[in-house]
Structure formats: C-alpha cells, structure tokens
Amino acid sequence: MPTWFLNLPTQFESLNLSSNQLRGEISYLNVRSSVDLSSNRFIGPLPSVFPTLQLLILSNNSFSGSLFELVCNSSSGDFLEVLYIDKNLISGDIPDCWNHWSYLFLLNLGSNNLTGKIPPSLWHLNLTMLNLRNNTMFGELPSTLQNSPDLVMFDLSENHFSGNVPAWIGDKLHLEILSLRSNNFDGHIPHKICDLQFLQNLDLAHNNISGVIPKCFNNLTAMATTNKTNNFVHAGYEYAASIFLNALLVLKGREDEYGSTLGLVTSMDLSANSLTGEIPKEIGNLVGLLSLNFSRNLLTGNIPDSISSMELMESLDLSMNRLNGEIPPSFSNLNFLNHFNVSYNNLTGQIPTSTQLQSFENLSYLGNHLCGPPLTKNCTSKGIPIDVANNGSSREGSKVNWLYVSIVLGFVMGFWGVVAPLFFIRSWRHAYYRKLDHVGRKLYVSWATMGM
Structure with missing residues (x-):
C-alpha cells in the first residue's frame, strides 16, 4: 500500500480494503469509525488507530509483535466495539489493561502465537463473543464469572487450559457455541450446561473429562428442535446493521468454517475423553442434532434405540468404546447419514438393512462381531456370524x-x-x-x- 494513501489529509469515515493482495507496514489509521483490512499481506506491528474507531478488523494478515501498544498505550479502546486480529502472528501474553474497553463486545484473537493466562481485566468485559482458539495459552478458568451475561460464542479450543469445566458456563443463557476442544480440562461435565437452551454446538472433545454423560442433555432445547429459523448466528448491531458470527467446527472428522449457515448447524462432540457408563437414552430427544460424536471414550452398555429418533442425523461416531449388543434395527430410519462409525466395540449380530448403513466401508464396522452386508462375513438365520455359530x-x-x-x-x-x-x-x-x-x-x- 502506498504511503501517500495513508497520509492523505482527509480523514476517512470508513475504510474497507479487505480481500486483496496489499502488503507493507501500516503505522497509523486515520479513520473515524470502521476499518477492515482483512485477508491481505500486511506485516509489522499493529497500527495505532484514531480514538473514535468502533470497528477494527485485521484478520488473516501477517501482523506481528505484541498487543501491548494497541491495548494499553492508547485511547483506542474507549469506543471500539469490534476487534478482530485473528490469523496473524501476534505473540506474547494478552496484556491486563482492558478496563477502559467498556464498549467492546466482539473479541477475536484466535490463531496467533499468544501465550500465558487470560488476564483478569478481560474477564470483566461484557462480551458477546470471545475467541482465543489455536494459541498456546494455559491456566484454569475462574470459578466465578459475573459479567458477559449475553455471551453467544465462547471458543478456547486448541490451547493448554486446564482444571474443571466451570459451572458458570451454564449461567450464560444466550450461549449458542461452546468449544473447549483440545485442552487439558478434567473433572465431570457440569450439569449446569443443561440450562443452555440456545446451545447449538457443544465441543468438549480431546480433553481429560471423566464421569458419565448427563441425562439432562435432553433439556438442550435448541438441539431438540427440528425447526431452524435463522441461517446466521446473530451477535449484535453495528451502524444499525446486523453482525453475524463465523465459527470453525469439526464435523465428520473435518474442520470447516461456517458463517452463512452457522445457525442451521447443531452438533455435539465429546470424543477422546474418559467418559464412562452408558449412553443415556435421553440423548435421543435431541432430534435436531446433525452430528453426534462420542468416540474414543470408555462407554459401556447397549447403543440406545432412541438414537434412531434423530432422523436428521448426518454424522454418528460411537467408535472405540466398550459398547455391546446389537446395532438397533431402527437405525435403518437414519436416512441422512453420510458418516457412520461403530468400529472397535463389542457389538454383535447382523448389521441392519438400509440404504445408508450398507453404503459405508468395512472400516466403519471393524473390531466387532458383526455380520451381513457390507461385511463379507455372512449371518445365520438367527443373525449370528457363521464363524461364531460354528x-x-x-x-x-x-x-x-x-x-x-x-x-x-x-x-x-x-x-x-x-x-x-x-x-x-x-x-x-x-x-x-x-x-x-x-x-x-x-x-x-x-x-x-x-x-x-
């Protein structure tokens, strides 16, 4: 970007240069209200901004250095409401000087090189979204959190946070997206999570969580309805225009970014923990779920027949547990399945006949005592594998x-x-x-x- 452009005597009201191939350093942004420089090749330290700026989006560039100058040594936070600096090269700790950022409600610092703990002053903001995913941050979350009653999205995934999953999460009654994936959280799943009637996406995968799956999950109303009214997840207003959230979700073993369809996606992922006990039959009440992943735990007992009521299900993964019994015959009703895995359990009997269940590869059924298509192992008239019968x-x-x-x-x-x-x-x-x-x-x- 030419320096003369940034040094023009005229002050801009708004500046949007997103999704180009602009490069170079920027020291100061003389813009009154909003700046969007996302998806370019800008480098160097974060620029200083005009004190009245309300929206600053610097996502997907190569800005580097610390947050300290922008957050602590300027008046930039006095009016700023939206701050996106995700997908850059920002390093160091998050500074503990957010007290004057009283209007900030959307904060995205994900996919940087940030380390250290979440500073106390950041917890005191009244945020609608907090995204710190994919950094190297650590520490325990506070046991109480009075602010942010309107929190809609809370994403701390892919860090090194530890301790219990805090019960106060259940007090954030507007929460729609909760991702604590790939951390070191332990303890049990707090039953307070069952109070989150608007929760659409719950991801606690790849932690050290133990105990049983709460039966009260059937109270998660947004997952128990098939009527989705909004394609988007609404986060608030800026200049009388609605602001909608984007989120990275792991579905069907693949991570994708959802934006214009985020409001239509409902998922629950508790995989790769140490959960024990049986899968509660109440989980079948979540008829609006599109993706359910309980794989790589220590779950026992039969697969509940009630799961067959979740007829919109597109992805179901129960692999690598200690489940026994048969695959419920009613699973033939799951007509939208395009990802299915029950491998490496103790399941027996014949695979139910349906268009979907026979379309999956043998890998979906390995490590059991199952028979019938798509496996080459035949069944007796009683649905027992021939090698077992003989x-x-x-x-x-x-x-x-x-x-x-x-x-x-x-x-x-x-x-x-x-x-x-x-x-x-x-x-x-x-x-x-x-x-x-x-x-x-x-x-x-x-x-x-x-x-x-």
Whole structure:
C-alpha cells in the first residue's frame, strides 16, 4: 500500500480494503469509525488507530509483535466495539489493561502465537463473543464469572487450559457455541450446561473429562428442535446493521468454517475423553442434532434405540468404546447419514438393512462381531456370524482330533522309549538280544518236553 494513501489529509469515515493482495507496514489509521483490512499481506506491528474507531478488523494478515501498544498505550479502546486480529502472528501474553474497553463486545484473537493466562481485566468485559482458539495459552478458568451475561460464542479450543469445566458456563443463557476442544480440562461435565437452551454446538472433545454423560442433555432445547429459523448466528448491531458470527467446527472428522449457515448447524462432540457408563437414552430427544460424536471414550452398555429418533442425523461416531449388543434395527430410519462409525466395540449380530448403513466401508464396522452386508462375513438365520455359530462344533471336532493326537503321541513315545535305547546303547542292545535268546531257549525246551 502506498504511503501517500495513508497520509492523505482527509480523514476517512470508513475504510474497507479487505480481500486483496496489499502488503507493507501500516503505522497509523486515520479513520473515524470502521476499518477492515482483512485477508491481505500486511506485516509489522499493529497500527495505532484514531480514538473514535468502533470497528477494527485485521484478520488473516501477517501482523506481528505484541498487543501491548494497541491495548494499553492508547485511547483506542474507549469506543471500539469490534476487534478482530485473528490469523496473524501476534505473540506474547494478552496484556491486563482492558478496563477502559467498556464498549467492546466482539473479541477475536484466535490463531496467533499468544501465550500465558487470560488476564483478569478481560474477564470483566461484557462480551458477546470471545475467541482465543489455536494459541498456546494455559491456566484454569475462574470459578466465578459475573459479567458477559449475553455471551453467544465462547471458543478456547486448541490451547493448554486446564482444571474443571466451570459451572458458570451454564449461567450464560444466550450461549449458542461452546468449544473447549483440545485442552487439558478434567473433572465431570457440569450439569449446569443443561440450562443452555440456545446451545447449538457443544465441543468438549480431546480433553481429560471423566464421569458419565448427563441425562439432562435432553433439556438442550435448541438441539431438540427440528425447526431452524435463522441461517446466521446473530451477535449484535453495528451502524444499525446486523453482525453475524463465523465459527470453525469439526464435523465428520473435518474442520470447516461456517458463517452463512452457522445457525442451521447443531452438533455435539465429546470424543477422546474418559467418559464412562452408558449412553443415556435421553440423548435421543435431541432430534435436531446433525452430528453426534462420542468416540474414543470408555462407554459401556447397549447403543440406545432412541438414537434412531434423530432422523436428521448426518454424522454418528460411537467408535472405540466398550459398547455391546446389537446395532438397533431402527437405525435403518437414519436416512441422512453420510458418516457412520461403530468400529472397535463389542457389538454383535447382523448389521441392519438400509440404504445408508450398507453404503459405508468395512472400516466403519471393524473390531466387532458383526455380520451381513457390507461385511463379507455372512449371518445365520438367527443373525449370528457363521464363524461364531460354528464355534461349538469346531471345539468338539478339536476334542476328537486331540484324542487321535494323544494316541499317536503315546505310541510314538512308547515305541521310541524302547527302541531308541536299544538302537543307540550297544550294551543294552546285547543284553536285550541275550535275554531274547534265553527266553527262546526256554520256550523251545518247554515245547519239546510237552511234545514227548
């Protein structure tokens, strides 16, 4: 970007240069209200801004350095409402000087090189969105949080946060997107989460969470309805225009960004934890879910038949648990499934017949005792794998075989027990022949005597 453009004496009301290939450094933005420089190639430290600026979007560039100058050493936060600096090269700790940012309600610092803990002053902001995903931050979340009652999106995924999942999350009654994925959280899932009636996307995957799956999940109203009224997730207003959120979600094993359809997506991912117990049948009340992932836990018991009520389900992953019993025959009603995995459990019986379930590869069913298409293993008329049904007769046959084997072994050992010493030891062999000769002579004398 030419320096003369930024040094023009005229002050801009708004500046939007997003989605270009502009490059270079920017030291100062003489813009009164809003700036959008996203998706360019700008480098260097973050620019200073005019004190009345309300919206600053610098996403997807190569800005580097610290947040300190922008956050602490200027009056830029006095009126700023929206601050997006995600997908840059910002490093260091988040400074603890957010007290004068009283109007800020959208903060996105995701996908940088930030480290350290979340500063106390940041928790005191009344935010609608807080996105700190994909950094190297750590520490525990505070046990209480009074502010941000209107929080809609809370994303701390892909960091090193630890401790319990805080119960105060259940007090954020407007929360629609909660992602704590890929951290070191432990303890149980707090039942207060069940109070989040607007929650559409819950991602607690890849942590150390233990305990059981709460039965009260059936109270998550937004997941229990099939009527989606908004394509977008609304976050507030700026210049009388609506602001809608974007979010990165992991569905069907793939991470994608959702924006214009985010309001239509409902998902729950509790995979790769240490959850125990059975899958509660109440989970089947979440008929609006499009994606459900409970894989890589320690879940036991049968797959609840109630899951078949979730007829809009597109992705279901229950793999790598300790589930037993059959795949419920009613799963044939899941006509929208395009991702399905129950591999590496203790499931038995015949795979239900449906257009969808037979369309998946064998990998979806490996590590079980299942039979029927798409597997090559056939079933008996009772739905039992043929190799299992023949297991009893094969055992009986093995007993008969062992009988013959034992007879042969006895003969061989007896034979060689007598013959081998005679063959290899000369003194034994001579003694044996002399004994036979002596016995032969006696028999001959006895026979001759009897004949006379």
